Amino acid sequence: MVLIFRKFLNIHLGASMLSTHDVSSRNDLDALFDKTLKSLHSKNARKIYEIFYANRAFDHITTHDIETQLAKEGLVFNKKEINGWLVSLQGSGLILKLEERGRPVASEYQDKYTFDLWKLSEIGLRIGQRLPTLMDMKRETAIPKLDELTPSLIDDLEDLYLTSKILVTLNAYGGSMSYLDLRKKLYVDSERLAVYTWPDSAHSEKPLFEVKVKPPTFKGKVYKLFGWLKEQDLIFTLTEEGKRLAAEIATRETTS
Numbered sequence: 001m002v003l004i005f006r007k008f009l010n011i012h013l014g015a016s017m018l019s020t021h022d023v024s025s026r027n028d029l030d031a032l033f034d035k036t037l038k039s040l041h042s043k044n045a046r047k048i049y050e051i052f053y054a055n056r057a058f059d060h061i062t063t064h065d066i067e068t069q070l071a072k073e074g075l076v077f078n079k080k081e082i083n084g085w086l087v088s089l090q091g092s093g094l095i096l097k098l099e100e101r102g103r104p105v106a107s108e109y110q111d112k113y114t115f116d117l118w119k120l121s122e123i124g125l126r127i128g129q130r131l132p133t134l135m136d137m138k139r140e141t142a143i144p145k146l147d148e149l150t151p152s153l154i155d156d157l158e159d160l161y162l163t164s165k166i167l168v169t170l171n172a173y174g175g176s177m178s179y180l181d182l183r184k185k186l187y188v189d190s191e192r193l194a195v196y197t198w199p200d201s202a203h204s205e206k207p208l209f210e211v212k213v214k215p216p217t218f219k220g221k222v223y224k225l226f227g228w229l230k231e232q233d234l235i236f237t238l239t240e241e242g243k244r245l246a247a248e249i250a251t252r253e254t255t256s
Contacts (some may be wrong), residue, residue, distance in 0.1 A: 052120045062117045095118050113139055165186055167246045168250075171249075171250060211235065
């Protein structure tokens with residue numbers, strides 16, 4: 001999903017949209033992705049963003065408008081929850097909060113009270129305009145069909161699968177497991193798992209895993225004298241980058 005969004009931003013949003021952010025390097029693009037689209041990881045925040053885009057013809061909408069439209073879809077949230085997602089979208093630069101208060105404009109309202117006013121930002125509008133293109137890109141980047149596979153593509157898919165399985169498995173077990181236990185859990189042989197002990201990775205700029213040696217017992221010291229090292233004495237752990245990615249995967253699972 002990260003690669004899809006980055007390709008989407010780089011190719012389809014265009015320099016005119018990104019000029020406000022002065023995107024002139026890959027680091028700038030990464031910063032835009034990590035900030036502007038970060039709030040859309042949440043399913044509920046995406047729903048509120050959709051309400052803003054659907055009502056883009058109005059100069060602004062109120063929190064009452066948002067509550068009313070959520071209720072029409074059978075979604076009932078308290079004001080604190082809605083405000084939290086609004087603040088998240090605001091922090092990403094997708095919407096703006098106006099200083100004044102006003103009456104609802106996108107829903108019927110007969111009472112005298114006023115509400116906070118919000119509006120879609122320029123970048124929020126442009127991202128909404130490009131979402132159909134993004135949906136097409138998601139379909140294009142789906143798992144290939146059998147008649148589209150090549151030997152090299154199969155190797156890439158297997159590598160991605162094993163990398164992600166190691167991430168989520170270690171994360172589920174507190175970030176580390178013995179080499180032997182992890183190998184048995186993944187149903188892979190020792191040589192196959194050893195590939196992932198190297199610091200380089202095709203899926204991250206930083207190492208995701210590292211292998212440590214348990215403090216040796218007396219028997220372990222004897223084995224070490226003969227150059228023997230048992231799999232049970234090796235600990236497969238997540239690096240800081242590995243922990244970050246594993247946590248992101250777990251978060252997407254709960255918010256998507």
